[in-house]
Amino acid sequence: MSNPLVRPIIINPYARLFISLLLFIVLISSGLSLLHYQFVKTMKASTSDLANQLINKTENILVHSENTSLLISDLLGKPCTKKMIEKMQNVVAEGLYLRNTSVFRDGKIYCSSAPEVVGMPIRTADKFYTRHILLFTDRFVTKGVPLFALRIDRNNLGIVTIIDGRYVQNMLEIMNNRAGKLVSYLKVGDSWIEGSGEVHNTILPELNFVTSLQGRRMPVNIIVGVKGSSLWKQFWSEYWFVISSVALASLLCAIFIYQILSRPYKTKTVLRKALKRNEFMPWLQGVVDKNGKICGAEVLMRWQNRDNKIISPDIFIPAAEESGLIVPMTSSLLQPLQHFLLQNLEALPADFVLSINISKFHFQDMRLAEECRNFLNPFPEKAISLCLEITERELIEQTPLTDELLKQLHNMGVKIAIDDFGTGHASFNYLKAFKVDFLKIDRSYINTIGTPSVSASLVDIIINMAKKLEIDVVAEGVENKEQADYVIKHSVNKLQGFYYHKPVPLLKFGELLNNDL
Numbered sequence: 001m002s003n004p005l006v007r008p009i010i011i012n013p014y015a016r017l018f019i020s021l022l023l024f025i026v027l028i029s030s031g032l033s034l035l036h037y038q039f040v041k042t043m044k045a046s047t048s049d050l051a052n053q054l055i056n057k058t059e060n061i062l063v064h065s066e067n068t069s070l071l072i073s074d075l076l077g078k079p080c081t082k083k084m085i086e087k088m089q090n091v092v093a094e095g096l097y098l099r100n101t102s103v104f105r106d107g108k109i110y111c112s113s114a115p116e117v118v119g120m121p122i123r124t125a126d127k128f129y130t131r132h133i134l135l136f137t138d139r140f141v142t143k144g145v146p147l148f149a150l151r152i153d154r155n156n157l158g159i160v161t162i163i164d165g166r167y168v169q170n171m172l173e174i175m176n177n178r179a180g181k182l183v184s185y186l187k188v189g190d191s192w193i194e195g196s197g198e199v200h201n202t203i204l205p206e207l208n209f210v211t212s213l214q215g216r217r218m219p220v221n222i223i224v225g226v227k228g229s230s231l232w233k234q235f236w237s238e239y240w241f242v243i244s245s246v247a248l249a250s251l252l253c254a255i256f257i258y259q260i261l262s263r264p265y266k267t268k269t270v271l272r273k274a275l276k277r278n279e280f281m282p283w284l285q286g287v288v289d290k291n292g293k294i295c296g297a298e299v300l301m302r303w304q305n306r307d308n309k310i311i312s313p314d315i316f317i318p319a320a321e322e323s324g325l326i327v328p329m330t331s332s333l334l335q336p337l338q339h340f341l342l343q344n345l346e347a348l349p350a351d352f353v354l355s356i357n358i359s360k361f362h363f364q365d366m367r368l369a370e371e372c373r374n375f376l377n378p379f380p381e382k383a384i385s386l387c388l389e390i391t392e393r394e395l396i397e398q399t400p401l402t403d404e405l406l407k408q409l410h411n412m413g414v415k416i417a418i419d420d421f422g423t424g425h426a427s428f429n430y431l432k433a434f435k436v437d438f439l440k441i442d443r444s445y446i447n448t449i450g451t452p453s454v455s456a457s458l459v460d461i462i463i464n465m466a467k468k469l470e471i472d473v474v475a476e477g478v479e480n481k482e483q484a485d486y487v488i489k490h491s492v493n494k495l496q497g498f499y500y501h502k503p504v505p506l507l508k509f510g511e512l513l514n515n516d517l
Contacts, residue, residue, distance in 0.1 A: 003315050004305055005270055008262045016261040024254035031246035035239050040209065042238075043181075043226060047211040050175060050182055051224040055213045057171055058186060061097050062133070062163065062218045066150050068095040069161035076103055076157045080111030080118070088113040099147065099162040106156050122160055125153060129189030130219040135165070136191070137199045145169075146193050169197035181234045183207065187221040268323040271316065275329055279304055282333040282340075284509040286501035287353065287474065290488045294516045296353035298389070298496060299333060300503045321394075327361045334375050340506045342378060347513040355387040355417060362388075363396050369408040376412065387415040387438065393423055398433055410435060417474070422462060431469060439466050441487075443477020443497070449486045463490050 010016045071091050075084055080103075092098045092113045102112035108121050125131045134149040146165030152158055172184055173195035185192045185204060193199050207225025214221050226234060236243065264270070274280065280303055287296040303311035320326040333356070341348065362368045372386055388409070396402055406416070417438035418431070422445050431439075445459050466473045475487040478497030487495060501512065 004274075004303075004311060005264060005267050005315060005319055007264055009265055010261045013262075016258055019261060020254040020258040023257050024250050027250035027253055028247055031250065032243065035242060035246070036235070039235050039238060043209040043234075044211070047182060047209050047224040047226070050184060051211040051213045051222050054171065054175060054184055054186070054224065055215055055220070055222040058168055058220055058222065059215045059217045061167055062148065062150070062215075062220065065095060065097050065148075065161060065163045066152075066218075068098060069101050069150065069152070069159055072101060072103065073152070073154075073159060075111070076154055076159065077105075084111055085113065085115060097163050097167050099164045101159065101161040104158050104160060109160070122151075123149075125151065133188055133219055134191075135186075135188035135193065135199060144197065146197050146199050148188070165193065166197065169193060169195065181226060181237075182224055183227055184222065184224040187223060188219070192223075267319045268325060271320055271323060271325045271329070274303060274305070275325065275332060277306070278332065279306070280329050280332055281505070282337050283503040283505055285496060285503040286509070286512060287355070287494055287496045288500045290493050290495070292500060293349065294501075294513065295349055295351065295494065296355065296385075296387075297509065298355040299337060299357065301329065301333060301357075302503075302505075321359050321361070324361055326359045330356065330358060330362070331371055334371060336506065338375055338378065340510065341384060344510050344513055345379070345383060347510070347516075348384060349516075351385065352383070353385045353387050353415070355389050357389045357391070357419065359391075360394050360396055363402050363405060365401070366405055366408070369405055369412075372409060372414050373412055376414075385413065385415055387417050389417045389419040389440065390434075391419045392421050395430065396434070398430075406434060419476075422458065431471065436471055438472045438474055438494075440474040440476045440496075446475055446477045446483055446487070446497070447479070449483045459487070460490065463487075463492060467491070 008016070010019065068091060072088055075087070078084060088101055088103075088111070092101055095101075100112060100114040100117070102109045102114070102117060102122075104110060104122050107124065108119060109117050110119075112118050123134065128134045128149070128151050131153070132151055134151070136147055136149065137143075138145045138147050146169055148163040148165055148168075150161045150163065152160075168186060172186060172193070176182060176184055176195050183194065183205075185194050187204070191199055191201050192204060204223060205227065207223070207227060208231050210223060210225040212221060212223045265273075280301055283300045283302045284297040285300055286294045287298060289295045301313060301317070303313075303316050305311060317326070320329055337354070341354070358368065368388075372388075376384075376386060390396060409416070415437035416434055417440055418436050419440045420442040421439045422442045439462065441459060441462055445462070449459060463473055472494065473487075473492045474494040474496060475483070475492045476496050478484050478487070478495045478499045480499055483497075484495055484499055504512070
């Protein structure tokens with residue numbers, strides 16, 4: 001028989017494992033989600049910050065170069081002279097980022113700070129992004145170096161300025177190295193460069209956490225992000241210690257929960273839940289007279305759990321007494337008992353005695369008297385007698401409260417019995433003080449009848465003592481004819497035990513009453 005007081009909170013080990021695993025997944029998922037949120041927030045802030053720095057520096061370079069080139073705008077349309085060339089060369093020399101500057105007419109350069117390009121055609125305006133700027137690679141002087149071309153048109157005349165892109169390239173490379181995990185691109189129209197300086201005319205690589213900023217003073221675009229292939233690597237490198245700590249904490253928490261689920265509920269909690277579900281029910285064991293006729297019954301509590309299994313009282317009664325729940329558990333039996341006896345009132349023999357076991361906790365207030373009064377009220381006078389059994393192993397301390405309680409119980413006709421007599425330390429004074437009506441000889445003494453044991457002779461002593469005190473005796477635990485004959489011979493008129501009746505549910509006991517008529 002399984003003990004519900006020691007069963008785990010969740011019996012199935014696989015269910016416990018599933019719940020623990022689910023908790024582990026929830027905890028680590030929640031932890032990683034928070035970390036990922038922080039990581040995304042940090043990365044977006046980093047890309048935004050870097051993009052703002054790059055767009056500002058790039059625009060400063062380009063705007064400065066454009067403003068410098070405008071210093072020769074007064075030369076437009078004038079003949080290309082040595083003095084004009086020297087002025088243009090001085091402008092380039094003074095400019096921080098200029099490679100050369102030229103003036104053109106009808107699409108051809110007619111004067112330049114680099115005389116070798118004079119006469120060369122320039123690309124048409126539609127080849128320039130927004131007809132103003134062009135990003136391309138130097139294929140002649142410094143091969144592979146990115147260059148910017150700024151074009152300013154005045155009717156069929158114009159200025160074209162070549163800007164050395166290595167300044168922007170170096171800036172991209174330095175900023176990328178400083179940021180470490182970030183990648184940045186500068187885009188002009190369909191062309192773009194990165195830190196390597198190579199000009200591409202393809203689709204930009206896919207990035208995560210992208211920040212894209214358009215220049216406000218120049219038609220350029222800065223794109224900053226994280227390459228997808230390095231995303232989780234960056235996440236791990238940033239938070240490896242926290243991730244490891246979250247995983248360990250989640251695992252320890254899951255193990256702890258598994259252990260908690262493997263433990264039983266607190267005894268008091270289990271009993272309180274069973275009481276709330278009305279799982280405690282009264283069974284009755286018949287008490288017979290010397291002729292074997294039922295003259296009373298002892299109420300024995302049984303626990304029928306949700307699986308309809310009967311739990312042995314040896315398992316739960318000690319726990320109920322220790323927890324103090326024995327009082328409400330006993331009280332819960334009174335209503336079904338009352339209902340049953342009223343239904344079977346005609347089958348009850350005269351002077352039927354119903355015995356109910358109580359504990360020392362019942363003597364802590366006056367509720368016991370009120371419950372007994374409510375129980376007896378519906379019955380006709382002298383239809384039944386109520387007897388409260390107190391085990392000798394749990395003697396009640398005599399106090400003004402117990403005296404008043406016993407007085408009220410005696411006034412309403414409730415009898416008192418000492419159960420398991422011979423196993424405790426009840427004195428003569430105790431028996432007199434509590435005005436005991438019955439002594440129930442413990443089964444351990446009854447079982448020695450017919451043997452040479454010292455305990456067998458104690459049965460005679462107890463019976464003789466009870467006679468002198470004018471206390472009725474009940475022989476408890478009678479299991480065979482020899483024991484029954486012996487106690488009857490010694491004037492014991494009430495017997496209880498398996499030889500006559502076993503404890504049975506109320507309906508079964510009703511059948512016994514009707515068969516005993």
